[in-house]
Structure formats: structure tokens, C-alpha cells
Amino acid sequence: MTETYDILVIGAGPAGYAAALEAAALGRSTALVERNLLGGTCLNRGCIPTKLFLGATAPIPAIAAQSRLRLGQGSFTADMAALQKRKTSLLAATRQAMTKTLETAGIRLISGEAELSGPTQVLVRTTDDTQTRVDFHRLILALGSAPSWPELLTPDGEAVLSSDHALDLSTVPVSLIVIGAGAIGLEMAQFFQRMGSSVTLIEAAERIAPTEDPEICAQLASMLKRQGVTVRANATVCALERTAEGIRVRLGAEEEVTASKVLVAVGRKPNTHFPGLETILPARKKNALEVDENLMLSEHIFAVGDCNGMTLLAHAAEDQGRFAARYAAGKISGPYAPGPIPFCIYGDPEAFRVGPTLEETRANGLSCTESKAQLAANPVAQAAAAPHGLVKVLWHDDTVIGVSAVGHGVLHLVTTATIMVAQGWSRSQAENLIFAHPTLDETLRHALLTTPQ
Incomplete structure (x- = not known):
């Protein structure tokens, strides 16, 4: 046929x-x-x-x-x-x-x-x-x-899990080591910690969420630690050893971490x-x-x-x-130009980034400044008893080229931030926009109107 x-x-x-x-x-x-x-x-x-x-x-x-x-x-x-x-x-x-x-x-x-x-x-x-x-x-x-995973970390579906395996678990592991602190690892770590697992989060890079702004990463790590997650950055897994109790993860030459199960979340291909x-x-x-x-x-x-x-x-x-x-269908011609793409981390805290980080702009020889505002002064964050976190705006001259945030509920801001970056907003545009009160959006406004440094 x-x-x-x-x-x-x-x-x-x-x-x-x-x-x-x-x-x-x-x-x-x-x-x-x-x-x-x-x-x-x-x-x-x-x-x-x-x-x-x-x-x-x-x-x-x-x-x-x-x-x-x-x-x-x-x-x-x-x-x-x-x-x-x-x-x-x-x-x-x-x-x-x-x-x-x-x-x-x-x-x-x-x-x-x-x-x-x-x-x-x-x-x-x-x-x-x-x-x-x-x-x-x-x-x-x-x-x-x-x-994706290196041969050393190949999941077996029993003691060593992929994210697919973890999402199908019928019982909550007593303890869990999450290897990889990108978005997948961070979200899974938060879920299992809430469910009662003793969670250790391991990241080989010098900070968790390594593609994000360093200050955002530091705050994210601090919040997770406050919730009870053990966070280990700059830690390379050298070996996995199965034991009668579960699995032993060796970090470097001397340090070991043990848990009933390991979740490998080091990326996708x-x-x-x-x-x-x-x-x-x-x-x-x-x-x-x-x-x-x-x-x-x-x-x-x-x-x-x-x-x-x-x-x-x-x-x-x-x-x-x-x-x-x-x-x-012949309705448009190229090239494909999607504009800024938001990157999101879910849970509590949440985090997002639209546009480059300051590190990336400096590496590319672009002179930029940042302005920021803390969530501590925001009435909605205070009402949720979640005052930790901040919003950062990245500027090139008088143009918004990036926005990052971390904290409770900050993903409510991501589409507004994406529009601002896509349209290259200036300070005067932010000044002339009425932000509803009380909302988390006001912290974005304060970040936009703070003097960049």
C-alpha cells in the first residue's frame, strides 16, 4: 500500500x-x-x-x-x-x-x-x-x-536509576544520591526529599545548575540545603560499588557516600x-x-x-x-531565528534565565552591567514565608539583554522577562509600565529600575 x-x-x-x-x-x-x-x-x-x-x-x-x-x-x-x-x-x-x-x-x-x-x-x-x-x-x-551517561554510571534499574526508572518507582527510597545537578537532577532531588528520602546531590562542576548565573546558583544551593538536601559541587564520581544495603559512591581518592539508590541525571543526548x-x-x-x-x-x-x-x-x-x-508549506522563508529562549528549573525554589549570563557576555568581549532586587522586600514572597531569592537584569548600555531569577514562584515572571529581552527594553519602558501590586512582578520592576553596576 x-x-x-x-x-x-x-x-x-x-x-x-x-x-x-x-x-x-x-x-x-x-x-x-x-x-x-x-x-x-x-x-x-x-x-x-x-x-x-x-x-x-x-x-x-x-x-x-x-x-x-x-x-x-x-x-x-x-x-x-x-x-x-x-x-x-x-x-x-x-x-x-x-x-x-x-x-x-x-x-x-x-x-x-x-x-x-x-x-x-x-x-x-x-x-x-x-x-x-x-x-x-x-x-x-x-x-x-x-x-546520557558515561559507562561508569550506566543504570541497571535496581540500585542505579535513570530518570525514567525514578519516575516509575512504587516505593520511596530511604536514601538517594542524585548525580548531576542540572534541571532534571535538581527537580528530582526536590521531589524525593519531600517524599522523605535522605537526598545527596552531587555535581562535578564547581556549582550546581552550572550553566546559570553564579549568584543564582549560590542562592539555589543555599535554599536546597535549608530544606535538608546535602549539596556537593565540584565532586567527581570515581566509582560505584554495590553493597548489601544499596550502593556506595566514591568521590575522589578518599571520600565515600552511601545510599539505598543512585539516580543518574547527568544529561541527555x-x-x-x-x-x-x-x-x-x-x-x-x-x-x-x-x-x-x-x-x-x-x-x-x-x-x-x-x-x-x-x-x-x-x-x-x-x-x-x-x-x-x-x-x-512555503509560507515563510528562513533563516530560523527564534529569539531568546527561556531556561527554567521547577520546584520550590524555582529559577529561570532568559538571555546570556554576565560571565558569557564578558567571555565574548561585551561590556555589560547588572541590576538586581531581592525577594525579601516583596509582600507576596513574605506572605508565602519564602523571602529568599532575587531577580537580576543584565544590561548592555540602556538595553535589557538578560533576566535571571531564583526563589519561590519566580517562574510567574518568565514570560514577561522573555518579552522584555526579545524587545530590548530600556529603563524608560520599565518606568512607564504599571506593575500590579502586590505581585512578585514588582521585584522584577525594582530590578529594572535599580542603578546597574
Whole structure:
């Protein structure tokens, strides 16, 4: 059987799903191939389940914060089995809704393994063990990414866990070592600490959240320590040893840390394998699908989202998918220029960054200044008994080029900050905007109006 479409999308994660819907909305005949579950890593093993777990346990730090002020007493205990049941039902309902949306949009959903069988042809081995040939005018590859680790830290699913394993645990480990303090490690550390695990967070770089502003990182580390998480930065794992009690992690020549389980969260790698692609791009790189300025691999093929290695974030992937669909449909021309992309860390505290850090601008020879404001003076932060944290604004002359923040609820500010960076706001624009009172947004205003240094 042969089917023909204007635009064929491989992969139904954030990038592929967005690309397919955009293509169909533009009137192009569209098919979407997925070998596993709709939603990709983001829905099934990443963004959504972690936020569900963090949201469900949010009352724990909130009650603890009010109790420290002696304003009352109480407790909240989350049920891991109930959380897993809720996760399963929520994800299934979301996938069902996605399927209905695709049907309504007139998109053909094909379940199976695909391979490139010609310059404009794909062969799909469907789940019922039949083959479907699909001819296309444009192909959009949205292959996603996978957890990455060195051989020393290879998970076994028992004592040594990946984030996938951790999200499926039916019981809470008594103690947990989290290796890697990027966004994934930080969020998982917070969740398991709330659930009662004794958590040790280990990062090889000199600070946790190593890609972020140093002052933001320092405050983040201080807040996590205050919550009971043991934070070890500048610590290299040399060996893992399984014991009768769990696992022993050796740091350097003399120091050891033990726990019942270890979670490896040292990063992700782009998925680059797509059968048959090597016949079109025999000299391609292996670590990512290297695209041109229009996100294209060849005359007929795009690669979007995590697989091209540009920015491994779901919202960046969606934006790339929509761009590729519009470009493939002839509605826009390149190059792809997404503007500032926000980076977020969830939990309590939260953190975000839009634009470069001061370190990065100095490394690139750009003269910049910073202004900042503390959350301690903010009435909303005080009401939440969470006065720790700050907002920082990075300036080049009189133009906002970056915003960073850490603290309780600061992700409420991220879209406003992204608009300001994208539009290159000046101090006068901030002065002429009315910020609602009382809100966390006022701390962003104070940071904008403080004299840069």
C-alpha cells in the first residue's frame, strides 16, 4: 500500500506534534509516524510527570515554611502509589486527547517503525506487522533525545536509576544520591526529599545548575540545603560499588557516600539514528543531526527539536516544529531565528534565565552591567514565608539583554522577562509600565529600575 502526503513527520513529541498540527492548519496533507507513545519524552517520561510530582508535593514545603514562622502547625504526606496511579491516568488521558486533536485536524497517525527508503519515500513497518510506503514532498524528523551517561554510571534499574526508572518507582527510597545537578537532577532531588528520602546531590562542576548565573546558583544551593538536601559541587564520581544495603559512591581518592539508590541525571543526548538516512547524508555527524540555517538536512528533509542538538527544551522544540512546517508549506522563508529562549528549573525554589549570563557576555568581549532586587522586600514572597531569592537584569548600555531569577514562584515572571529581552527594553519602558501590586512582578520592576553596576 502506498500513501502520499505533502508533509510527513516522524516523531510525535513536542516538535513533531506541533509540526504536524501546523502543517495541517496550513492546508497541507499531513501524516505523523510514531513508534511508541504520543507526546514523546516530555509527556511520558519528563516535563509532565515531574511537574505532576512536584505539584502534588508542593504543600510540604509550603506548610514547613509557615510552621517555621510559628503561624500554625500541620502536615501533608503524599502517597507514592496514588501519585503513580494519577500519573498513569493523566498521561493516558492526555494521549487520548492528542489523538482526537490529530483526527480533528485531518492528520493521518501511523503507528510503527519508519525508515528512509528513497529521497522522498519512507517505509513504515506498522504495529500489526504490515508495511506501508509513504511518499512525501517534505519530511520533518523529530526524533527527540535520550538520557546520557558515561559507562561508569550506566543504570541497571535496581540500585542505579535513570530518570525514567525514578519516575516509575512504587516505593520511596530511604536514601538517594542524585548525580548531576542540572534541571532534571535538581527537580528530582526536590521531589524525593519531600517524599522523605535522605537526598545527596552531587555535581562535578564547581556549582550546581552550572550553566546559570553564579549568584543564582549560590542562592539555589543555599535554599536546597535549608530544606535538608546535602549539596556537593565540584565532586567527581570515581566509582560505584554495590553493597548489601544499596550502593556506595566514591568521590575522589578518599571520600565515600552511601545510599539505598543512585539516580543518574547527568544529561541527555540527541537521537540521531534514522534508518536509511546515511544513504542521503553519509558524512553526517554522529552526536546530532546538523542542520542549516533553515533547520534542513537536505533539500527535502528537516530535523527539529532535540535531535538537532540546538536547544534540548520542549518549548524550543515546538517552535522549531512550527517553523519547519511553515517553511515546508512555503509560507515563510528562513533563516530560523527564534529569539531568546527561556531556561527554567521547577520546584520550590524555582529559577529561570532568559538571555546570556554576565560571565558569557564578558567571555565574548561585551561590556555589560547588572541590576538586581531581592525577594525579601516583596509582600507576596513574605506572605508565602519564602523571602529568599532575587531577580537580576543584565544590561548592555540602556538595553535589557538578560533576566535571571531564583526563589519561590519566580517562574510567574518568565514570560514577561522573555518579552522584555526579545524587545530590548530600556529603563524608560520599565518606568512607564504599571506593575500590579502586590505581585512578585514588582521585584522584577525594582530590578529594572535599580542603578546597574
